[in-house]
Every structure is written in C-alpha cells, then in structure tokens.
Amino acid sequence: EDQRLTEETLEGYLLQYGYLQKPLEGADDFRLEDITEALRAFQEASELPVSGQMDDDTRARMKQPRCGLEDPFNQKTLK
C-alpha cells in the first residue's frame, strides 16, 4: 500500500508540474519508461543525481513548497 501510495504521489507530482503528460488517446496508465524519463528530467532540473529512480533526495525535493505553475523542463512534454 505504501509503495502504491508513493507511486501515485510521484505520478501526481510529475503530472501536476508538467513532467508527465496524459496521452491524448489510449490508456490512462503511464508507461514505466515515461515515468522514468520524467523523473530524470525532474532530477536534472533540481540538480540532483539523475538516476530515474525515486530516492530520498528526490522525495525531499518534491516535498518542498513551490509555485503551482508547471515546469518546462521535460523537453518532450514542453514540445
């Protein structure tokens, strides 16, 4: 449950701030590679080690207070 909750929080954050984008058609679930790519973009923009994996630093960064607008750091979603 905890693992699932973390995944949902992660996807929610990446989606809310423009690192992930819901596909216009097809299933709602994200492919793992999309999530990994989005997480890498977030880690790079946050000057964290870019692993594509959730770690403590990434989690801590995602908890920091911030602006509600999206980030333009995932080139694919920005396009």
Next chain:
Amino acid sequence: YLLLGRWRKKHLTYRILNLPSTLSPSRAQAALRQAFKYWSSVAPLTFREVKAGWADIRLSFHGRQSPYCSNTFDGPGKVLAHADIPELGSVHFDKDEFWTEGTYQGVNLRIIAAHEVGHALGLGHSRYTQALMAPVYAGYQPYFRLHPDDVAGIQALYGKKSPETEDEEEEISTMSPVTTKPSPMPNPCNSELDAMMLGPRGKTYAFKGDYVWTVTDSGPGPLFRVSALWEGLPGNLDAAVYSPRTGWTHFFKGNKVWRYVGFKMSPGFPMKLNRVEPNLDAALYWPVNKKVFLFKGSGYWQWDELASTDFSRYPKPIKALFTGVPDQPSAAMSWQDGQVYFSKGKDYWRLNQQLRVAKGYPRNITHWMHCRPQTADTNSFTGDTTPPTTDTILDTTPSTVDSFLD
C-alpha cells in the same frame, strides 16, 4: 528562462484585493509593492497601485476553495501560489501559508510575490535553482536580489531600462540599476550614517558611503548609489538638507556644496563653501523659523537661504540652542512629526519643539531604522526589519566648482 507571454503595454496597474492574516496590513502591502519594484528596476515597466476598480494585475489570497479560481490550494506547504500569464493578470496566494517578512520563519511573501509577478509579466520557470523564477521556494534571503537569469528573461520580454524610458511619475525606487561590481554595501541596520534628511514628497533618506536608502515604517528600502538618484553627486557626504521653503536640496562634502531641485542639479553647482568651515558634520532645515542649520564640531551656523546671512557671529555653541545634543553629530534632520533628530555613531536623539532632548534618548539607531532581525512581524512602527534589496548603479564623476554662500 522561459517566455510564456507578454503585455502589449509597459505601464501596468495592480490591485491588492485582500491580505494574509499572518502579517500586519502595512507589512503585507509593503512586501507586495516591493515585489513589483524588483521588475520595474530592471525593465522599462511601471506599476501603479489602484485601490478600486479594474487593474491589469490583481493579487489575492484564497484557500482550498475559491469561487474565482479553478486551481484550489492545498493548505500549508506544497503549492504556495500561482498566477496567470499575460494578459490575464491574476495572481493568487495560498492564504493558509504562514506568510512572513524579514525572518527565516514561514514563507517570505515578498519573494514569492515577486516570483508570481514574474509569471504575470510573462516569465515561466527558470532552470537555475537559485533564480527567483525557479519553481521551488529557496527560502528567505536577507539580501535578496534578482538572479541574472531573471533579469535576462524580463529584458527579453520588455527590453532594458534606459534613462529615456524613465517616467516622472515613477517611484524613485524603480530607477535603473546597471550591475557593476558593488563596492561594499552598508547594512542599513547597523551603520553610522553620513547624513539623513526628510526629502521631497516626505520621503526620509539615509546616506552612508556611496549609498542611499529610504526609511519607511516597514524598514529600510532598497539601496541605491547616491549618483543614481542625484546625478553628479559623490558618495561619503558630510551633510544633506532639503528645504520645503525653497525646494532646494543641498549636499555638503569637504569644501563643496551641491544644489538640486528634485533630482536635477542646479546650474553652476557644485560650488565652493567659503564662509562656513569645510567638512561639516550635519545639516537640517527647521520649519519653525524656516532656516537651515549647519553643524560642525561643537558649533552651528544658521543660514537664511533667501537672504545674505551675516555669519560673523557664527559658529555658535550647539548646546546653546539644542539642549542635550552631542558635539560632532553625524547626521541631523527635522521630521514629519515636528521633532528634530540627531544621530551619532549607533545612537540617535529626538528633540521636541523647544529643541530639548526627550526623555529616554539616546536610543539605538536600529530602532529608528525599524530593524529588528529574526522576529515575526509586530505592529508597524515599533520596528521590524525589511532587509534591503541591493541594486547597484553606475557612478559618475564630479563637475567644476565655483564659490557659494556669498
């Protein structure tokens, strides 16, 4: 930086629709107003606050539910604020945040407001984690200034600020800085002043070294180079005095005196001082007899600007007229409250209408500057701190000299 849009005009209005509960109204308003000044000081933008009716940019606070905003907030932490891009103009803050000013506690309203105003002007999030436009709040910074990426972004949208684009109606603090390597900047909250004066339009100025700042009830304003406001004026002044009677502002340094009307130097100045001693300590205008007083050491000169003054019986002892005032004051001024103020070192004295030092003085000048680091807001005027923002502006060289006071 990322550009998201742009206003087709450069003179914008803004309106503060409501305020947070964790800051006094004056404190919160000062923080929000300052947020605009960061941008108008680096780009040819002007912002005029309106108290009613329509405004281009509208700032408001709402919580989880808002009839006016589809983006709800989420309580303390997480999302702090959001804004629409041009030309929509809405800027919203999460009212459930602990909004503060001048302290590391809570979330600094001024910095977040400056970030959101950046969005309202068309900037997206910056890749530089230390930039104002970075998406994540980097915490309170006492000497906050815009990051070069922020400046590059706003100037990509609206161009650079140049003297020609200045508008007389503009607030002084929006004057244009050009970033050079700053000489050491004084800390307004614990510097011995060179001079102070109640200037035109009731603004209180404090001078130290190459810099000048305004003193308001919410603390020191941003630092500017003296020459950025009064072109041609050097730093490290001896004295400064504004006379409402003549509209003249006089600055004294060494054996020279500069005269300005507003911020324009009068023709023929600077001139040489020759009937009072050089290297004055302080000067003030006393509205009771409409004369200017010049101070040096233990003596003073009383000068009638509009008549030829007989200085043969001067200097007279300071103590003969100003009871309880120390010799060699570093600055002096009459203020809006009808009292006279002298400062020396880190102390200041207040004198009543009878020019007698009031009980309980001297006090520490940080009190007068409304500086009190590290505390949450208290009521305005008992002192809190808005550490200065730091803008640095080009310097200019002094011009030729004639003689004065004849």
